[in-house]
Amino acid sequence: METKLLDVTTENIELAAALIADGKLVAFPTETVYGLGADAMNGRAVGKVYAAKGRPSDNPMIVHIAEKEELARLTPVVTPIMEALMETFWPGPLTMVVRKMPGIPDATTGGLDTVGVRMPSDEIARKLIRKSGCPIAAPSANISGRPSPTKPEHVVEDLQGRIDAILMGHDCQVGIESTVVDVTDDIPTILRPGIITQKDLEKAVEKLGKKVEMDPALFVNRPRDVSDKDFKPKAPGMKYKHYAPKAEMLIISGEISKVKAEIEKLKAENEAKGKNVGVILFGDHQFKEAAHDFFAKLRDFDVQAVDMILAGALDSNDGVGFAVMNRMLKSAGYSILNV
Ligand code: TXA
Ligand code: MG
Numbered sequence: 001m002e003t004k005l006l007d008v009t010t011e012n013i014e015l016a017a018a019l020i021a022d023g024k025l026v027a028f029p030t031e032t033v034y035g036l037g038a039d040a041m042n043g044r045a046v047g048k049v050y051a052a053k054g055r056p057s058d059n060p061m062i063v064h065i066a067e068k069e070e071l072a073r074l075t076p077v078v079t080p081i082m083e084a085l086m087e088t089f090w091p092g093p094l095t096m097v098v099r100k101m102p103g104i105p106d107a108t109t110g111g112l113d114t115v116g117v118r119m120p121s122d123e124i125a126r127k128l129i130r131k132s133g134c135p136i137a138a139p140s141a142n143i144s145g146r147p148s149p150t151k152p153e154h155v156v157e158d159l160q161g162r163i164d165a166i167l168m169g170h171d172c173q174v175g176i177e178s179t180v181v182d183v184t185d186d187i188p189t190i191l192r193p194g195i196i197t198q199k200d201l202e203k204a205v206e207k208l209g210k211k212v213e214m215d216p217a218l219f220v221n222r223p224r225d226v227s228d229k230d231f232k233p234k235a236p237g238m239k240y241k242h243y244a245p246k247a248e249m250l251i252i253s254g255e256i257s258k259v260k261a262e263i264e265k266l267k268a269e270n271e272a273k274g275k276n277v278g279v280i281l282f283g284d285h286q287f288k289e290a291a292h293d294f295f296a297k298l299r300d301f302d303v304q305a306v307d308m309i310l311a312g313a314l315d316s317n318d319g320v321g322f323a324v325m326n327r328m329l330k331s332a333g334y335s336i337l338n339v
Contacts, residue, residue, distance in 0.1 A: 004165040005156065008124055012167065017131035019164050020045075025052055027141040027155045028128050029169035030120040032093045032178050032194070033148040033295070034155045035064065035138030036163065037128070043105030046137050050107075052162040055144040059237045060110035061137035062095050062178070063117050066129040074117055074135065075099050080208055081183050088204040091121035093178040094196050097235075108137045110236060118178055124169050140177060141166075147243045147295040147331070150175050154299055175292035176323055180235055181212070189213045191235035193326050195291055197319025218326065222334050242330040245298040247278065247306045249332040253313035254339040256284060262339045263310045270308050278306035287320035294324055298331060 006012040016026045020037055023045040027036045036053065038045040040063045050057050063074060068086050072078055075098040082096060100115035109115050117135075120126060129136050140148040143158045152168040159166070179194030181201060188205060190198055190212065201212040217233035250266070252259045260281070267277045278301040282290040301309055311328055313336070314321040329336070 001161055001164070003156075003160045003163055005160075006165055006167050008167055008169050013124065013127050014131055016165055016167050017128055017133075020128070020132040020136060021134065023048075024164040025049060026128070026164060027149075027159060027166040028125055028138075029122055029152070029167065029172060030064075030125045030138075031122045031172060032120075032174045032176065033150055033172050034141040034152070035125070035136075036141035036155075036159065037064070037136040037138040039132070040064075040108050040135040040137035041103065041105065042134075043107040046105060046107040049137065049139065052159060053139060053142070053144045055139065056236075057107075058110045059139075060112055060114075060116060061108050061139050062180075063104075063108065063115055064125065064129055064136045064138055065117060065119050066126045068119060070119075070135060071096075071098070071117055074101055074104065074115055076101060079183065081188055081205055081210060084205050084208060085181070085183065085188070085201065086119070089196055089200075090119040091126065092119075092196070093121070093174050093194055094118065095178045095180045095192075097180060097182040097184060097191065099184055112236075114182075114184055116180060124167060128167070145242060145244055147245065147298040148177055149299075150292075150295050154296075157299070171296075173292070175295060176327060179323075182215075182234060187211060187213050189215055189234070190218070191215045191233065192238060193218065193319070193323035195288070195320055195323065197323070199319055221329055221336075243295070243298065243327055244333075245306075245309060245331060246302045247309045249309040249311065249335065251311050251313050251328055251332050251336040252339060253336055256312075258339045259312045262337070263312065266310055275307045276305060278304070278309045280309060280311040282312065282314065285315075285318070287314065287318050287324065290314055290324045291320060294327060 180192035
């Protein structure tokens with residue numbers, strides 16, 4: 001299939017919207033990562049997204065809308081918790097898992113009776129949704145298991161020849177995927193951490209007398225696979241192998257000066273063996289920068305044919321640090337060295 005690479009112009013956004021409305025697949029920028037979009041109400045179109053990404057079909061998609069009012073068309077009841085969260089964080093990098101309306105195809109929700117909904121802040125994304133006239137189902141626009149794409153060239157690398165078009169926009173500002181919060185129960189629960197943290201969410205629902213919990217599966221830091229019966233995260237996507245760079249990867253955790261010394265030592269040892277070693281070490285408290293750069297660094301190392309990646313752990317007591325560590329641990333297959 002020939003993939004159209006489209007510069008972002010008004011005409012091209014209209015062309016991309018027409019392709020989506022016609023059941024085709026278009027990748028587009030959002031503030032978090034690039035998405036691979038299809039008409040969320042067209043099960044056949046959504047089915048093609050799974051095929052293009054090589055994605056397991058039980059993994060539900062996030063449905064993207066352009067206006068807050070559209071939420072009421074996707075879920076039977078908009079609760080006060082949902083109101084408070086959408087007033088505070090939409091448009092922006094927050095996905096709410098809500099009960100779904102019957103008309104939403106099973107392909108979109110992986111057969112669940114809930115649906116993840118997000119209103120992105122990115123203007124190109126919102127124009128595309130508005131012009132296509134339908135909500136857009138969009139997972140991250142990478143081959144399943146690869147790092148999420150934060151630049152248009154990442155999407156080209158993974159999906160050229162597999163989808164109909166790519167809107168070649170800007171680099172993504174946030175760099176990690178949206179926070180996913182389940183609001184189907186009385187207590188909102190974070191299923192995937194992101195730049196909007198537990199503290200941020202609690203502040204927004206505090207006036208309703210609510211706390212926010214974390215899915216306990218987020219604290220299980222060991223390799224796992226689909227057959228691991230003890231491990232049942234509520235977001236199906238959290239159980240798959242993710243973000244894997246081509247190189248072997250090790251995280252070094254501990255006091256910063258010791259971490260730096262250990263990285264220098266391991267780097268020298270491995271270079272002496274002829275290995276090409278890449279280092280990821282973010283500045284102290286530079287959590288947002290880390291989120292912004294992490295996936296792009298993994299992809300850069302792939303291009304540079306790095307054999308081994310040594311990464312300094314981030315402080316997981318910070319909410320954004322925790323979110324980046326969630327991705328870093330998965331990329332490294334949970335290999336961590338404490339110094
Ligand atoms: O920032 C983002 O969320 C990006 C951009 C494109 O918007 N999208 C994204 O989609 O990261 P994806 O498909 O790569 O990740 C969606 C995550 C998966 O872990 C999935 O299992 C979970 O959200 N999810 C979606 N719908 C769900 C539902 N109904 N119940 C539980 N988890 C759900
Ligand atoms: Mg993804």
